[in-house]
Amino acid sequence: METITIKDIAKALGLSTSTVSRALRNSYEINPETKKLVMEYAERMNYRPNPIALSLRDSKSKSIGVIIPEIANHFFSQLINGIESIAYNLGYHVVIFQSHESYEREVANTNYLVSRKVDGLLISLSSLTTNLFHFQDLMERGLPIVFLDRVPNEIETHKVVVNNFSGSYQATEHLIKSGRKRIAHLTSPIYLSITAERLAGYKQALEDNGIAFDESYVKYCYHGGKVVSENETAVQEMLELPEPPDAIFTASDRLTTGCMAVLQKNKIKIPEQIAIVGFTNISVAELLNPPLTAVVQPAMEMGQQAVDLLIRLIEHPQKTNVFETRSLKTSLIIRESSIGKQEI
Amino acid sequence: METITIKDIAKALGLSTSTVSRALRNSYEINPETKKLVMEYAERMNYRPNPIALSLRDSKSKSIGVIIPEIANHFFSQLINGIESIAYNLGYHVVIFQSHESYEREVANTNYLVSRKVDGLLISLSSLTTNLFHFQDLMERGLPIVFLDRVPNEIETHKVVVNNFSGSYQATEHLIKSGRKRIAHLTSPIYLSITAERLAGYKQALEDNGIAFDESYVKYCYHGGKVVSENETAVQEMLELPEPPDAIFTASDRLTTGCMAVLQKNKIKIPEQIAIVGFTNISVAELLNPPLTAVVQPAMEMGQQAVDLLIRLIEHPQKTNVFETRSLKTSLIIRESSIGKQEI
DNA sequence: ATGAAAGCGCTAACAA
DNA sequence: TTGTTAGCGCTTTCAT
Numbered sequence: 001m002e003t004i005t006i007k008d009i010a011k012a013l014g015l016s017t018s019t020v021s022r023a024l025r026n027s028y029e030i031n032p033e034t035k036k037l038v039m040e041y042a043e044r045m046n047y048r049p050n051p052i053a054l055s056l057r058d059s060k061s062k063s064i065g066v067i068i069p070e071i072a073n074h075f076f077s078q079l080i081n082g083i084e085s086i087a088y089n090l091g092y093h094v095v096i097f098q099s100h101e102s103y104e105r106e107v108a109n110t111n112y113l114v115s116r117k118v119d120g121l122l123i124s125l126s127s128l129t130t131n132l133f134h135f136q137d138l139m140e141r142g143l144p145i146v147f148l149d150r151v152p153n154e155i156e157t158h159k160v161v162v163n164n165f166s167g168s169y170q171a172t173e174h175l176i177k178s179g180r181k182r183i184a185h186l187t188s189p190i191y192l193s194i195t196a197e198r199l200a201g202y203k204q205a206l207e208d209n210g211i212a213f214d215e216s217y218v219k220y221c222y223h224g225g226k227v228v229s230e231n232e233t234a235v236q237e238m239l240e241l242p243e244p245p246d247a248i249f250t251a252s253d254r255l256t257t258g259c260m261a262v263l264q265k266n267k268i269k270i271p272e273q274i275a276i277v278g279f280t281n282i283s284v285a286e287l288l289n290p291p292l293t294a295v296v297q298p299a300m301e302m303g304q305q306a307v308d309l310l311i312r313l314i315e316h317p318q319k320t321n322v323f324e325t326r327s328l329k330t331s332l333i334i335r336e337s338s339i340g341k342q343e344i
Numbered sequence: 345m346e347t348i349t350i351k352d353i354a355k356a357l358g359l360s361t362s363t364v365s366r367a368l369r370n371s372y373e374i375n376p377e378t379k380k381l382v383m384e385y386a387e388r389m390n391y392r393p394n395p396i397a398l399s400l401r402d403s404k405s406k407s408i409g410v411i412i413p414e415i416a417n418h419f420f421s422q423l424i425n426g427i428e429s430i431a432y433n434l435g436y437h438v439v440i441f442q443s444h445e446s447y448e449r450e451v452a453n454t455n456y457l458v459s460r461k462v463d464g465l466l467i468s469l470s471s472l473t474t475n476l477f478h479f480q481d482l483m484e485r486g487l488p489i490v491f492l493d494r495v496p497n498e499i500e501t502h503k504v505v506v507n508n509f510s511g512s513y514q515a516t517e518h519l520i521k522s523g524r525k526r527i528a529h530l531t532s533p534i535y536l537s538i539t540a541e542r543l544a545g546y547k548q549a550l551e552d553n554g555i556a557f558d559e560s561y562v563k564y565c566y567h568g569g570k571v572v573s574e575n576e577t578a579v580q581e582m583l584e585l586p587e588p589p590d591a592i593f594t595a596s597d598r599l600t601t602g603c604m605a606v607l608q609k610n611k612i613k614i615p616e617q618i619a620i621v622g623f624t625n626i627s628v629a630e631l632l633n634p635p636l637t638a639v640v641q642p643a644m645e646m647g648q649q650a651v652d653l654l655i656r657l658i659e660h661p662q663k664t665n666v667f668e669t670r671s672l673k674t675s676l677i678i679r680e681s682s683i684g685k686q687e688i
Numbered sequence: 689a690t691g692a693a694a695g696c697g698c699t700a701a702c703a704a
Numbered sequence: 705t706t707g708t709t710a711g712c713g714c715t716t717t718c719a720t
Contacts, residue, residue, distance in 0.1 A: 002485065003459075005697055016707045021699060031705055051459050052399045053697035056712050071440075072421035072627075080415065084442070093456060096415075096440050098428070112437060115347075115395050141346065260631050282628070283416075287604050289633030349713055360691045365715060375689055397713035400696050 004045045013041060024049075055117050063093040064310060065113035066122045069101050069150075069224065073253050075281040075299050076124070079148065082303025083122060090311055092119070099126040101226050107134045120144035120310045125152060127188050127224035144313035148306040149297075151193050151325075158309040159325040160302050164194050167295045167330030168201030168249070171277045174293070174332060175247045176209045178340035180275055184217040184238050184245035186231075186255050188224045195220070198251050198279060217245060225254025235262040247275040247338070256280045260288070275338040279330075291335035298328050348389045357385060368393075399461050407437040408654060409457035410466045413445050413494075413568065417597050419625040419643050420468070423492065426647025427466060434655055436463070443470040445570050451478045464488035464654045469496060471532050471568035488657035492650040493641075495537050495669075502653040503669040504646050508538050511639045511674030512545030512593070515621045518637070518676060519591045520553045522684035524619055528561040528582050528589035530575075530599050532568040539564070542595050542623060561589060569598025579606040591619040591682070600624045604632070619682040623674075635679035642672050 006024070010017045015034070023030045023038035024047075041047075055061045066083060068076045080096060087094045095118060099106035106126045111134075113121060123135065123145060132152050139145055139157060148160040175183050185202050188195045203213050219234035221227070231254070238245055250256040256278030263270060270276055270290055277293045278285075285292040305326050312319075350368070354361045359378070367374045367382035368391075385391075399405045410427060412420045424440060431438045439462065443450035450470045455478075457465060467479065467489060476496050483489055483501060492504040519527050529546050532539045547557050563578035565571070579602070582589055594600040600622030607614060614620055614634055621637045622629075629636040649670050656663075 006699095007697075017697085018699075018708080019706055021697095022706090025699090029705060034705080048455070048459055050400075050697050052396055052461055053712090054699085055396045056394075056400050056696090056714095057698055059712075070421075071415045071424065072418060074416060077414075077416035077421075111392070115392055117396055257628050257631060264631065284601050284626070284628060284632065287601060287608065287632050288628065289631060289635075291633075350715095351713075361714080362692080362716075363690055365713095366690090369715090373689060378689080394713050397696090398715090400698095400712090401714055401716095403696080 003050070004047050005050065006047075009038065009041055009045070009047060013037060059117055060119050061093075061117045062091060063095055063116075063118050064120045064122060064307070064314075065095050065097065065109075065116075065118040067097045067099055067106060067109050067113070068124045069126050070098050070226070071096065074283050075149075075253055075297060078281060078299035079124070079303040082300035083307045084303075085300075086304045086307045087311070090307075092307075092311065099129075101127045101224050103128045103131070110134050110138070114138060114143065120146070120314045122306055122310055123147050125150040125192065127192055127222065127226075130191055142317070144310055144317070146306050146310040146313065148302055149194065153193065156323055158306075158313065158323050160306040160309065160328070161193070161325065162297045162302070162328045162330045164197035164330075165201040165204070167279065167297075167332070168198040168251075169205045170201075170330075170332045171249055171279070171293075171295050172202045172205035173209065174334065175249065175275055175277060175338060176205065176211065178275065178338060180247035181211065182214075182217065182243055182245045183211070183247040183249060184219070185249050185251070186219050186221070186234055186238075186259055187251035188255070189220055189222050192224075195251065202249060216241060221255060225252055225258050228258060231255065231258035232262050235259050239266060239268070245274060247277070250276065250278045250280070253278075253280045253282055256292070256294075257282065260292075270337050271339050277332075277338050285333070285335065288337070290337045290339075293335045293338035294333050295330050296333055297330050302328060347394070348391050349394065350391075353382065353385055353389070353391060357381060403461055404463050405437075405461045406435060407439055407460075407462050408464045408466060408651065408658075409439050409441065409453075409460075409462040411441045411443055411450060411453050411457070412468045413470050414442050414570070415440065418627050419493075419597055419641060422625060422643035423468070423647040426644035427651045428647075429644075430648045430651045431655070434651075436651075436655065443473075445471045445568050447472045447475070454478050454482070458482060458487065464490070464658045466650055466654055467491050469494040469536065471536055471566065471570075474535055486661070488654055488661070490650050490654040490657065492646055493538065497537065500667055502650075502657065502667050504650040504653065504672070505537070505669065506641045506646070506672045506674045508541035508674075509545040509548070511623065511641075511676070512542040512595075513549045514545075514674075514676045515593055515623070515637075515639050516546045516549035517553065518678065519593065519619055519621060519682060520549065520555065522619065522682060524591035525555070526561065526587055526589045527555070527591045527593060528563070529593050529595070530563050530565070530578060530582075530603055531595035532599070533564055533566050536568075539595065546593060560585060565599060569596055569602050572602060575599065575602035576606050579603050583610060583612070589618060591621070594620065594622045594624070597622075597624045597626055600636070600638075601626065604636075614681050615683050621676075621682050629677070629679065632681070634681045634683075637679045637682035638677050639674045640677055641674050646672060 006017050006020045010020045023035045084094050097109040146158045151159040221230045250259050279295045285294050350361050350364045354364045367379045441453040490502045495503040565574045594603050623639045629638050
């Protein structure tokens with residue numbers, strides 16, 4: 001894997017490495033003819049600067065690290081596509097890591113990315129992360145970090161989220177308006193920002209519509225739906241309640257499909273017996289049986305805004321004294337899975 | 345973002361950098377007491393070697409690059425999970441890039457990964473790649489590459505695939521056995537290995553069952569299903585044939601869901617009017633309307649085997665004089681979308 | 689058993 | 705306008 005270096009060019013052309021270096025960066029102090037000579041030769045030999053050497057020198061890498069729970073999930077893969085689209089245009093490379101909802105892996109990935117000198121970090125917290133020291137420490141040491149979707153309250157930096165409260169409120173209200181009385185909520189661990197906010201929206205909608213909140217209708221899945229059995233148990237418990245729900249509002253991709261699978265296994269008719277609304281970006285919502293009503297997040301745009309903020313932070317570190325939290329809108333797309341009781 | 349270096353340790357302990365370096369690598373020539381001193385101090389200061397410096401020195405990075413068409417696809421995300429699981433245990437990091445089915449981006453990603461000194465490459469070709477020079481060149485220069493799933497015939501190296509021919513044969517035969525006569529095939533560009541092999545299996549099954557092959561029943565999507573309109577046009581053309589198909593065998597995740605969407609839009613009943621079998625690893629096959637019959641690939645295992653081969657190539661470059669192509673088995677999972685005509 | 693110095697590829701301060 | 709040199713963090717050869 002030999003590659004041509006500045007030294008090779010210098011030797012071949014009888015120049016010094018610094019002259020070559022300067023010529024390649026089109027420095028004003030270099031004689032146009034020398035420049036031309038160097039550039040043409042470099043071009044011809046297909047010279048590429050060694051980014052490793054540059055990173056070692058400058059302690060930066062023109063790359064940003066992304067740590068998300070998992071990529072096998074439409075919300076997150078759209079997020080990544082949004083991130084890549086912007087980063088790419090601004091000359092940054094994107095390095096993707098999955099935490100697989102594990103705190104340890106999140107920490108390990110973080111350390112690795114830092115040691116690889118990424119210029120900044122884009123994070124969506126794992127569902128098992130409660131200790132934020134690994135990020136706080138880095139921020140204090142000056143590494144730009146932007147959080148998105150699953151963000152920590154305890155850390156002051158730019159954040160990009162959706163209005164989880166109102167997305168959730170809308171979904172719940174929609175279920176109420178279509179005649180549902182016992183609306184359950186299947187969600188992630190309570191200490192995730194998205195969980196708390198979505199739960200709050202759900203509660204508020206119930207309250208505003210004169211339905212008493214009942215804690216036994218809320219089930220938390222500590223692995224965010226990744227562990228199938230946990231999912232199954234939760235839904236099963238709902239079904240075995242003295243008064244089983246007539247609707248379930250699920251808080252994520254995994255939880256939604258997991259829930260539907262359990263209902264299907266139990267031969268429960270959707271929406272006749274139980275209506276479903278999912279907080280999900282699943283691409284085949286339309287093709288499901290029945291087509292799924294979904295609270296959809298502008299994932300692409302979230303990714304784009306997050307990189308945008310991050311790169312601004314990277315390139316103008318001093319300028320930022322106040323951090324912003326951008327809150328985008330979700331959209332409720334109504335399909336058959338939550339059709340009104342009266343219409344059935 | 346200051347980090348402690350060997351130099352810092354040396355200074356603090358009144359030693360030379362080389363002694364510290366040796367002590368940390370537990371060299372036999374270092375006095376046990378000095379070793380202990382150094383190690384404890386390093387531990388206490390949370391010293392971590394700078395991988396960039398190591399890469400610069402050794403021209404390797406203990407990391408492998410992965411280039412796949414896209415991650416928003418269950419087959420590929422499972423592949424990645426398989427790759428990560430093994431690589432992680434063997435101390436390698438995995439850097440993921442998407443070609444988005446674009447030849448240019450595939451080349452750009454390749455160059456970047458090489459310049460970042462990855463120790464090896466794991467590739468699944470983009471659907472628009474016909475020129476393989478960028479890989480051939482690297483291989484000649486000694487960079488280990490393993491291909492998986494979408495592999496090139498023209499390059500001699502380890503490859504991991506599934507038995508596309510027989511997977512396809514089985515699927516087609518299954519459709520025939522369940523009473524279908526006009527079986528269409530929706531697939532990717534013909535120059536992809538998987539396309540050719542799946543097409544061959546499809547043809548052979550038709551022939552063996554006395555059905556004449558009809559080219560007008562085969563539609564190629566040059567973007568592998570990524571471009572929705574292309575997908576739509578292809579299916580629409582099938583539907584407008586003088587004798588429209590009574591079954592469609594689709595060759596990938598995207599093509600399958602795209603096809604189902606078009607049929608749904610046209611209010612065509614599956615499987616009554618048209619049966620569907622998809623070559624797909626989509627996770628919600630069971631939840632679709634109707635549940636989807638699928639040829640499933642052991643994606644995790646493919647990923648695992650591929651890294652295994654790659655790392656072997658990286659760590660014992662000389663040993664390999666003969667390359668192997670591992671061919672794993674697909675499984676046909678029959679669900680309602682292809683139920684027998686007689687059973688409808 | 690320990691240290692000094694060179695080198696991986698690149699840039700920039702300083703010299704000429 | 706061009707060259708020399710030092711240094712980013714680390715390992716390793718060659719002294720000592």
